[in-house]
Amino acid sequence: xxxxxxxxxxxxxxxxxxxxxxxxxxxxxxxxxxxxxxxxxxxxxxxxxxxxxxxxxxxxxxxxxxxxxxxxxxxxxxxxxxxxxxxxxxxxxxxxxxxxxxxxxxxxxxxxxxxxxxxxxxxxxxxxxxxxxxxxxxxxxxxxxxxxxxxxxxxxxxxxxxxxxxxxxxxxxxxxxxxxxxxxxxxxxxxxxxxxxxxxxxxxxxxxxxxxxxxxxxxxxxxxxxxxxxxxxxx
Amino acid sequence: xxxxxxxxxxxxxxxxxxxxxxxxxxxxxxxxxxxxxxxxxxxxxxxxxxxxxxxxxxxxxxxxxxxxxxxxxxxxxxxxxxxxxxxxxxxxxxxxxxxxxxxxxxxxxxxxxxxxxxxxxxxxxxxxxxxxxxxxxxxxxxxxxxxxxxxxxxxxxxxxxxxxxxxxxxxxxxxxxxxxxxxxxxxxxxxxxxxxxxxxxxxxxxxxxxxxxxxxxxxxxxxxxxxxxxxxxxx
Numbered sequence: 001x002x003x004x005x006x007x008x009x010x011x012x013x014x015x016x017x018x019x020x021x022x023x024x025x026x027x028x029x030x031x032x033x034x035x036x037x038x039x040x041x042x043x044x045x046x047x048x049x050x051x052x053x054x055x056x057x058x059x060x061x062x063x064x065x066x067x068x069x070x071x072x073x074x075x076x077x078x079x080x081x082x083x084x085x086x087x088x089x090x091x092x093x094x095x096x097x098x099x100x101x102x103x104x105x106x107x108x109x110x111x112x113x114x115x116x117x118x119x120x121x122x123x124x125x126x127x128x129x130x131x132x133x134x135x136x137x138x139x140x141x142x143x144x145x146x147x148x149x150x151x152x153x154x155x156x157x158x159x160x161x162x163x164x165x166x167x168x169x170x171x172x173x174x175x176x177x178x179x180x181x182x183x184x185x186x187x188x189x190x191x192x193x194x195x196x197x198x199x200x201x202x203x204x205x206x207x208x209x210x211x212x213x214x215x216x217x218x219x220x221x222x223x224x225x226x227x228x229x230x231x232x233x234x235x
Numbered sequence: 236x237x238x239x240x241x242x243x244x245x246x247x248x249x250x251x252x253x254x255x256x257x258x259x260x261x262x263x264x265x266x267x268x269x270x271x272x273x274x275x276x277x278x279x280x281x282x283x284x285x286x287x288x289x290x291x292x293x294x295x296x297x298x299x300x301x302x303x304x305x306x307x308x309x310x311x312x313x314x315x316x317x318x319x320x321x322x323x324x325x326x327x328x329x330x331x332x333x334x335x336x337x338x339x340x341x342x343x344x345x346x347x348x349x350x351x352x353x354x355x356x357x358x359x360x361x362x363x364x365x366x367x368x369x370x371x372x373x374x375x376x377x378x379x380x381x382x383x384x385x386x387x388x389x390x391x392x393x394x395x396x397x398x399x400x401x402x403x404x405x406x407x408x409x410x411x412x413x414x415x416x417x418x419x420x421x422x423x424x425x426x427x428x429x430x431x432x433x434x435x436x437x438x439x440x441x442x443x444x445x446x447x448x449x450x451x452x453x454x455x456x457x458x459x460x461x462x463x464x465x466x467x468x469x470x
Binding site: 006016146148150151154181184185 | 241243246250380382384386389406407408411412415419420432
């Protein structure tokens with residue numbers, strides 16, 4: 001029986017066994033949602049960076065450069081962290097270098113896993129189908145907010161546990177808790193999350209449309225984002 | 236409006252502001268439940284220790300000594316970590332030195348708080364009444380299991396958030412999530428927690444009666460456990 005566990009913060013990842021597992025990195029508001037949108041709309045490759053300077057330097061190599069710090073586009077970058085910037089296909093065929101506050105760190109700290117996927121609500125079912133084709137235990141790695149638990153990443157974890165169902169029936173405590181919580185509030189996700197700290201911060205930035213996108217289920221049936229050797233691509 | 240937040244592990248406490256807050260330390264299976272039982276049944280003072288040797292040395296000073304490691308009584312100690320050892324009043328009037336796997340660490344890491352309380356289901360309402368008499372923001376510090384999220388401590392956090400209600404209406408994400416989860420499963424706590432990893436480990440030790448005690452609500456209406464200068468007492 002395959003197992004499933006949730007790590008609620010990159011600050012706790014050293015307490016989990018990553019090696020040999022399929023790790024799903026989640027940063028719903030908005031890094032992994034944006035990555036999935038970019039890949040779904042034709043971006044061919046995403047390189048995640050922890051630091052602004054290394055990310056910016058990729059512009060000279062023909063990369064589109066995107067950077068977000070505290071919810072805003074970092075100065076000197078072409079794009080911030082909005083998934084809706086990609087949905088009209090304007091960047092199809094481009095390669096993207098990207099850095100975000102929480103999400104990139106979680107990807108970096110997932111090194112050593114058998115596979116690393118990029119989780120988001122818009123491609124939940126595609127990700128589930130892919131995971132079920134693999135004979136691997138699953139670790140959901142929530143980016144959290146500045147190292148702390150956050151509601152949106154945790155609820156995605158619950159949605160994934162629920163959708164995987166019996167294929168990953170060996171659930172540790174965090175998976176049990178979040179599956180129950182998603183079963184309770186998943187039908188009303190936007191309303192429930194409007195209480196959450198991060199959603200409130202984003203509302204202050206006037207990006208309600210981004211939030212709606214990030215909470216939309218199964219827009220992309222065929223898109224699974226996989227990190228291989230530090231590059232994200234569709235498989 | 237007073238705020239309430241949940242820290243799910245001592246490994247995350249450095250990301251929370253402790254100073255000036257009322258911290259409630261929780262280790263439901265079984266450290267804080269045992270501490271509350273001991274105080275309710277006449278133990279006059281509890282000194283928590285991180286290390287076995289320092290705890291054992293207190294025997295020469297007239298202390299009853301208790302130590303648990305991985306769910307079992309440590310060799311050479313009079314007591315382990317069972318709340319039921321105290322409920323017949325056999326240790327009334329004694330002072331207790333105690334060390335446990337997860338609970339003691341969470342108490343140590345709460346230093347700097349305005350006040351530190353010991354949380355357990357058997358004195359939930361007494362703790363709520365005390366907290367509501369104080370004009371302080373609340374941080375619930377879950378001991379977790381070896382640094383990871385656990386279900387029973389998190390559900391106590393949810394119970395406390397729910398019971399405090401409007402007096403602490405400014406809730407961060409962990410408090411929102413756990414209040415919802417407790418509202419869903421609190422009426423069926425023992426059944427729900429029988430899935431949890433720690434409860435399964437304890438069942439293997441044959442201590443179902445301990446588990447029942449630890450999940451019993453409001454046995455002690457007047458007992459509030461407070462840590463002051465490293466000593467736990469009733470206030």
